């Protein structure tokens with residue numbers, strides 16, 4: 001007999017762990033959380049080692065299909081899309097940046113018919129999980145809370161050049177801001193999901209404290225292969241899953257099955273279970289239960305990965321100093337301080353309103369006190385080709401740093417499909433980056449804005465210069481021209497891994513909507529999607545905070561509905 005639960009949550013990532021915590025607060029409900037990966041470990045929680053996990057089974061290891069528009073300088077012309085396969089999901093691999101997005105982003109969702117998802121509606125759900133530990137920000141009670149489980153801190157260590165960047169902002173006419181408060185435009189050090197110099201994943205923040213509850217059952221190393229749906233009454237009643245890759249079993253949900261498997265796996269599972277574009281499902285031989293536009297509307301945040309600068313003194317983070325690295329390790333082990341607390345080397349951010357001064361940023365600058373070329377394993381984790389590495393090799397022994405201009409509101413949309421009906425086959429991912437001209441134009445403007453910063457006094461006192469050795473495939477263009485930058489972006493495309501939107505939320509009038517504003521799959525009973533795949537339009541945010549907000553709001557909606565029905 002399959003085991004029975006009230007709720008089955010598929011995927012213990014950002015959204016899934018928070019949801020498991022919130023639903024199991026109701027002691028009469030039995031909750032099952034099924035996660036494909038294993039337990040989180042100590043090494044994964046050392047902030048500076050974020051890229052290491054790419055090389056481990058904790059990464060699903062996705063790669064996009066080859067295209068002619070972007071990632072041309074990466075191995076096989078494919079972009080790497082790491083995703084977390086571990087309790088905590090992608091919050092165990094990520095760079096811990098905590099940003100929520102702009103008021104206009106969420107008001108835009110509401111205007112598109114997502115009732116209940118405007119900024120004033122969602123702000124309380126951002127606050128509910130937050131435990132703001134940065135004293136100067138914690139006092140702002142409208143935008144911050146100190147009551148939640150998720151610690152937000154400043155990483156204890158940053159480089160001198162990061163301070164210069166934050167100082168350069170006001171010198172270039174921008175404000176020093178709290179980008180999670182009333183206005184987002186300006187410069188700031190990071191707000192990070194860290195506690196005592198360690199990563200705070202969704203597993204640590206939400207799941208671990210909840211696991212002692214008797215009504216929460218967690219199974220890991222278990223791949224959900226199908227949602228069980230009665231085709232007659234179109235009601236989801238459970239899942240089929242494989243434990244340790246061998247033992248096939250089923251679990252039954254009395255109330256709901258909730259997909260929190262993330263922006264790649266939630267749409268994949270829907271399609272494997274007969275919910276998706278009819279023609280595609282027929283082509284791969286999956287019986288169709290509901291014809292919906294699953295897998296479309298794929299959005300992401302991308303940048304140029306090779307915008308490098310040099311300084312004339314030791315103000316950056318260098319990896320060539322081996323004895324120094326040993327000291328860093330000891331410092332980390334004994335004090336949880338030092339260079340190992342840098343979240344994947346990201347140190348500061350800026351949000352720029354480039355075009356229209358409406359307060360909605362088009363570009364984010366991510367500042368890192370080193371470069372992806374300064375350490376070969378990081379270059380390979382990104383996917384850079386070895387032959388392109390040659391002109392950047394010397395950066396490993398220079399005082400070098402990077403600014404990543406991120407395109408925050410891309411117009412280009414990608415999609416994903418099943419390759420076949422085997423649940424263990426990776427889906428086909430089509431990024432479709434930079435197919436809209438406007439996306440290229442805004443990114444080029446962002447690059448130029450970043451370069452302008454070197455004229456500030458803050459940067460000039462350390463002799464900051466743009467690294468002008470040209471990218472080999474773009475040599476035919478004049479260095480620094482728009483054509484050169486366009487070529488560079490298309491070759492050295494750098495995603496910040498914010499894939500989302502593939503189970504789009506929308507009103508019934510939206511033919512592309514997969515879930516309604518209650519996050520229920522259209523036309524199917526007792527099935528919701530609760531993760532970043534429901535995002536209709538990508539916000540000006542790194543997506544962990546939005547994932548928590550979505551899960552927090554979903555938990556409230558589910559509690560209200562089932563308590564009302566009880």
Ligand SMILES: Cc1cc2nc3c(=O)[nH]c(=O)nc-3n(C[C@H](O)[C@H](O)[C@H](O)COP(=O)(O)OP(=O)(O)OC[C@H]3O[C@@H](n4cnc5c(N)ncnc54)[C@H](O)[C@@H]3O)c2cc1C
Nearest residue numbers: 011013014015036089090095096097224262265532542544
């Ligand atoms: C390298 C990297 C750096 C990033 N940096 C940042 C950052 O600094 N700040 C930020 O805010 N965001 C960052 N992000 C993005 C952010 O971490 C994700 O957007 C967010 O975690 C998505 O949450 P989610 O709940 O939708 O999915 P996930 O967190 O990916 O969770 C999905 C979970 O479902 C599980 N799962 C999937 N399929 C199945 C199945 N069939 N059966 C069982 N379990 C399954 C997965 O193993 C995973 O645990 C980064 C992402 C990456 C990859």
